[in-house]
Amino acid sequence: MAYSDKVLDHYENPRNVGSLDKADTHVGTGMVGAPACGDVMKLQIRVNDDGVIEDAKFKTYGCGSAIASSSLVTEWLKGKSLDQAMTIKNSDIAEELALPPVKIHCSVLAEDAIKAAIADLKQKQAA
Amino acid sequence: MAAYFDHNATTPLDPRVLQAMLPYMQQATNASSRHSFGRHARQAVESAREQVALAVGAHPTQVLFTSGGTEADNLAIQGLAAALKPSPALNQIVVSAVEHPAVMKTAQMLRRQGWQLRVAAVDANGLLDMDDFRIALQTPTALISVMLANNETGVIQDVATLAGLAKSQKIPFHTDAVQCLGKMALDFASLNAGGVQAMSLSAHKIGGPQGMGALVFDKRLDIRPLQYGGGQEKGLRGGSENVAAIVGFGAACELLGLDKQGSANTGSDSAENINELRVTLEAGIHALGGVIFGEHGPRLNNTSFFAFPEVDGETLVMALDRANFAVASGSACSSDSTDPSPVLLAMGVDAKLAQGAVRVSLGKGNSMQEVLEFLQVLQGQLVRMKQFMAMAA
Amino acid sequence: MTVKTPIYLDYSATTPVDKRVAEVMIPYLTEMYGNPASRSHSFGWEADDAVENAREQVAALVNCDPKEIVWTSGATESDNLAIKGAANFYSGKGKHIITVQTEHKAVMDPFRELERQGFEATYLEPETNGLVTLEKFKAAIRPDTILASVMLVNNEIGVIQDISGIGAICREHGIIFHVDAAQATGKVEIDLEKLPVDLMSFSAHKTYGPKGIGALYVRRKPRVRLEAQMHGGGHERGMRSGTLATHQIVGMGEAFRIAKEEMELENARIRRLRDRLLAGLKDIEEVYVNGDLKQRVPHNLNISFNYVEGESLIMAVKDIAVSSGSACTSASLEPSYVLRALGRSDELAHSSIRFSIGRYTTEEEIDYTIALMKSKITKLRELSPLWEMYKEGIDISKVEWAAH
Ligand SMILES: Cc1ncc(COP(=O)(O)O)c(C=O)c1O
Numbered sequence: 001m002a003y004s005d006k007v008l009d010h011y012e013n014p015r016n017v018g019s020l021d022k023a024d025t026h027v028g029t030g031m032v033g034a035p036a037c038g039d040v041m042k043l044q045i046r047v048n049d050d051g052v053i054e055d056a057k058f059k060t061y062g063c064g065s066a067i068a069s070s071s072l073v074t075e076w077l078k079g080k081s082l083d084q085a086m087t088i089k090n091s092d093i094a095e096e097l098a099l100p101p102v103k104i105h106c107s108v109l110a111e112d113a114i115k116a117a118i119a120d121l122k123q124k125q126a127a
Numbered sequence: 128m129a130a131y132f133d134h135n136a137t138t139p140l141d142p143r144v145l146q147a148m149l150p151y152m153q154q155a156t157n158a159s160s161r162h163s164f165g166r167h168a169r170q171a172v173e174s175a176r177e178q179v180a181l182a183v184g185a186h187p188t189q190v191l192f193t194s195g196g197t198e199a200d201n202l203a204i205q206g207l208a209a210a211l212k213p214s215p216a217l218n219q220i221v222v223s224a225v226e227h228p229a230v231m232k233t234a235q236m237l238r239r240q241g242w243q244l245r246v247a248a249v250d251a252n253g254l255l256d257m258d259d260f261r262i263a264l265q266t267p268t269a270l271i272s273v274m275l276a277n278n279e280t281g282v283i284q285d286v287a288t289l290a291g292l293a294k295s296q297k298i299p300f301h302t303d304a305v306q307c308l309g310k311m312a313l314d315f316a317s318l319n320a321g322g323v324q325a326m327s328l329s330a331h332k333i334g335g336p337q338g339m340g341a342l343v344f345d346k347r348l349d350i351r352p353l354q355y356g357g358g359q360e361k362g363l364r365g366g367s368e369n370v371a372a373i374v375g376f377g378a379a380c381e382l383l384g385l386d387k388q389g390s391a392n393t394g395s396d397s398a399e400n401i402n403e404l405r406v407t408l409e410a411g412i413h414a415l416g417g418v419i420f421g422e423h424g425p426r427l428n429n430t431s432f433f434a435f436p437e438v439d440g441e442t443l444v445m446a447l448d449r450a451n452f453a454v455a456s457g458s459a460c461s462s463d464s465t466d467p468s469p470v471l472l473a474m475g476v477d478a479k480l481a482q483g484a485v486r487v488s489l490g491k492g493n494s495m496q497e498v499l500e501f502l503q504v505l506q507g508q509l510v511r512m513k514q515f516m517a518m519a520a
Numbered sequence: 521m522t523v524k525t526p527i528y529l530d531y532s533a534t535t536p537v538d539k540r541v542a543e544v545m546i547p548y549l550t551e552m553y554g555n556p557a558s559r560s561h562s563f564g565w566e567a568d569d570a571v572e573n574a575r576e577q578v579a580a581l582v583n584c585d586p587k588e589i590v591w592t593s594g595a596t597e598s599d600n601l602a603i604k605g606a607a608n609f610y611s612g613k614g615k616h617i618i619t620v621q622t623e624h625k626a627v628m629d630p631f632r633e634l635e636r637q638g639f640e641a642t643y644l645e646p647e648t649n650g651l652v653t654l655e656k657f658k659a660a661i662r663p664d665t666i667l668a669s670v671m672l673v674n675n676e677i678g679v680i681q682d683i684s685g686i687g688a689i690c691r692e693h694g695i696i697f698h699v700d701a702a703q704a705t706g707k708v709e710i711d712l713e714k715l716p717v718d719l720m721s722f723s724a725h726k727t728y729g730p731k732g733i734g735a736l737y738v739r740r741k742p743r744v745r746l747e748a749q750m751h752g753g754g755h756e757r758g759m760r761s762g763t764l765a766t767h768q769i770v771g772m773g774e775a776f777r778i779a780k781e782e783m784e785l786e787n788a789r790i791r792r793l794r795d796r797l798l799a800g801l802k803d804i805e806e807v808y809v810n811g812d813l814k815q816r817v818p819h820n821l822n823i824s825f826n827y828v829e830g831e832s833l834i835m836a837v838k839d840i841a842v843s844s845g846s847a848c849t850s851a852s853l854e855p856s857y858v859l860r861a862l863g864r865s866d867e868l869a870h871s872s873i874r875f876s877i878g879r880y881t882t883e884e885e886i887d888y889t890i891a892l893m894k895s896k897i898t899k900l901r902e903l904s905p906l907w908e909m910y911k912e913g914i915d916i917s918k919v920e921w922a923a924h
């Protein structure tokens with residue numbers, strides 16, 4: 001399988017690897033995928049009081065494209081409002097990374113992870 | 128120095144083909160592996176596929192690599208039959224009476240599975256009898272296989288017309304083009320437009336390696352695999368790809384084009400050369416009282432199949448071998464047996480004359496001098512053999 | 521330490537052609553190019569002599585009569601010919617056939633095709649070590665069983681089945697026994713005079729010979745019959761038509777000759793390398809060796825690295841050429857069905873690597889591989905949410921994952 005240079009770059013030098021405090025009410029955690037399917041993505045965002053994403057971290061169990069997709073979205077998320085974050089589409093990710101058709105599901109997973117993290121944050125903040 | 132006059136049996140490997148193959152002969156290159164070694168092999172396979180496609184006017188996706196012409200024929204015929212299953216309403220398969228055993232034996236085997244085999248007759252020139260073919264098609268037919276050029280006589284069938292008839296009835300049409308590649312223009316796209324849906328090729332008849340061939344086919348055909356396991360060739364032919372041989376086949380195909388261009392530039396068309404050699408050869412054979420089979424049909428210009436009345440072919444071939452001329456008695460594949468050639472019998476040739484048949488098939492590297500020497504030796508042998516026979520009588 | 525990368529550790533997918541093999545092949549491409557079926561001139565005869573000489577060399581490695589060797593285009597064709605050919609020939613006696621869930625696709629797929637044709641197949645589940653017990657095999661036999669196929673050495677995990685035991689049971693019940701030995705030649709002793717085996721498949725390119733050539737052993741006493749799969753000129757006594765590729769056959773003969781001669785020394789050397797590799801990797805946390813370690817060829821080490829994903833692992837170790845799962849199924853992202861048959865979870869199956877060691881592997885390459893694996897596994901685990909959960913003491917198997 002030939003990977004694009006961008007995938008390789010994110011894979012070799014993943015950005016924002018790590019974890020944020022799950023319990024923090026300013027932190028939203030999205031965990032999507034399943035080990036049996038070969039991909040699990042954990043995406044975390046921390047928002048400030050203005051609702052702007054200050055930090056994003058990820059850990060991914062998955063192929064190079066899955067790692068690159070999640071690494072890329074952590075870069076994109078920083079500085080965005082939650083509404084802006086919600087507009088990130090899997091097709092944007094796939095295009096940026098030039099994912100081949102068989103790897104499109106990685107970008108779908110990354111989009112799902114963003115949504116899941118935001119949902120988690122909203123749920124926490126509503127409580 | 129021996130003269131090799133048996134190019135329809137197999138051809139010497141072109142040294143340039145060997146050069147192309149060598150790097151792949153020693154490397155560990157499983158084209159299905161995902162690491163760099165494997166990817167490198169995959170690329171080589173795919174560019175060879177393009178070279179083959181280009182040589183025969185096909186699209187690369189239409190080219191499926193096999194272990195040779197025999198497998199390509201079997202895959203086409205068994206694979207099409209398996210997709211159809213015989214039914215009382217549709218159970219006829221039509222082949223010509225002069226097919227290579229790879230087609231004929233396969234079709235005969237299908238009879239055991241409930242298919243009716245209709246063998247279409249040929250005339251004295253080895254050409255399909257159009258009337259008989261039309262009559263055959265009055266019975267609903269599942270599949271037709273008629274070779275493009277015959278390996279023994281070199282006779283070229285009017286496949287375009289035959290396929291046209293098949294097309295009007297939507298009958299899948301396969302042609303064995305093993306002997307045509309490199310010897311005549313071959314364009315699958317136009318054949319396909321005219322109703323030919325599958326075509327067999329073999330590498331070792333064009334200066335490529337033995338054990339490599341291809342089935343070129345219309346992707347709309349429903350063909351079932353012959354060999355399962357591993358999913359290679361889009362699931363139609365399991366088994367690790369024979370990378371070196373595939374590369375060799377590709378290179379040999381590319382050389383066909385290059386050599387043609389080269390000779391056009393220098394004004395010495397190699398095909399014309401071979402033509403001249405055969406004209407001289409056949410004039411000599413006539414002068415010696417020989418009969419040339421299929422002489423009046425359109426023929427490949429490298430092939431001459433002949434006999435001398437009252438002269439035993441086996442003995443003559445042996446004598447020629449001792450004089451260092453490699454020729455064939457009948458087709459290489461069946462030369463284990465001493466039965467007269469079924470191709471000649473189908474053409475109505477007398478069994479006794481057919482028994483004496485000798486095939487000369489010319490190719491790259493043969494010279495006028497070799498042909499002239501051959502005629503001399505032939506004459507000497509004929510005289511000797513006739514003397515022996517006179518003594519015995 | 522100077523090693524040239526990528527390091528080839530995928531000898532079970534295919535081997536490079538031994539230089540000595542290539543050398544004997546080339547004259548048959550350049551000078552002795554005759555068609556071995558040509559009976560009318562010396563070009564044909566010398567090719568035919570070479571083919572028969574190679575037949576003897578192949579027969580010598582497995583101790584059988586050269587007349588019992590049929591040339592094919594590879595083990596895939598041999599498996600197809602043996603399985604479909606025998607099942608079709610003996611179908612009058614019964615319609616039940618037996619194999620094992622861990623067989624190569626070249627056996628599995630013909631079995632599936634036979635099922636489509638109306639045969640009934642049993643796919644035996646091996647023990648967790650990859651081996652089939654004689655009891656289980658015996659229990660699967662029915663009065664209408666006509667054919668069984670069990671591989672000698674598994675291509676993914678290298679385990680060696682008890683062919684002699686299974687064969688004896690087949691004899692007792694009058695069942696034709698086929699063995700895929702593509703991964704066994706030059707690695708384990710094969711003595712067909714003693715082994716109760718009726719049909720055995722071989723491939724040249726797993727034993728330092730060329731690709732695109734293989735053979736099928738067909739027993740003559742008692743005689744085993746087959747329905748040919750490829751029809752034509754009647755080559756190979758009618759069992760397999762098609763022009764013989766002389767240079768390939770000569771290459772296979774030479775490769776098997778070398779295997780016979782050098783097997784003992786080579787296997788001892790390879791065992792030392794494999795043990796060194798295992799010693800170097802087994803201290804990494806959460807690694808699992810797949811398949812029995814004793815009843816196994818020394819050339820193979822198949823290990824699962826828990827909590828890292830297989831494809832990213834392959835990407836991480838691109839300096840070494842290895843397989844995750846079998847080379848033949850690498851195009852799809854399915855976890856290895858062989859490891860699943862052993863009861864391995866999907867995750868462990870996904871994260872497996874097959875290291876296969878061969879004639880040209882060096883100690884330096886093994887050491888480089890160990891160091892590389894250690895550093896890359898650490899890196900990927902730092903990236904892995906599953907590893908984090910494991911370290912937090914969460915039982916991953918109990919987590920409910922959203923389906924997608
Ligand atoms: C017309 C024709 N078809 C098929 C074949 C078989 O091809 P191969 O030798 O590659 O199996 C041959 C050659 O023997 C042939 O002449």
Ligand SMILES: Cc1ncc(COP(=O)(O)O)c(C=O)c1O
Pocket residue numbers: 365366367532533593594595596597599624626671673674675700701702703722723724725732733734848
């Ligand atoms: C056990 C086994 N059987 C059969 C095959 C197929 O062999 P070939 O590549 O010669 O068709 C292989 C290799 O891919 C194998 O490992």
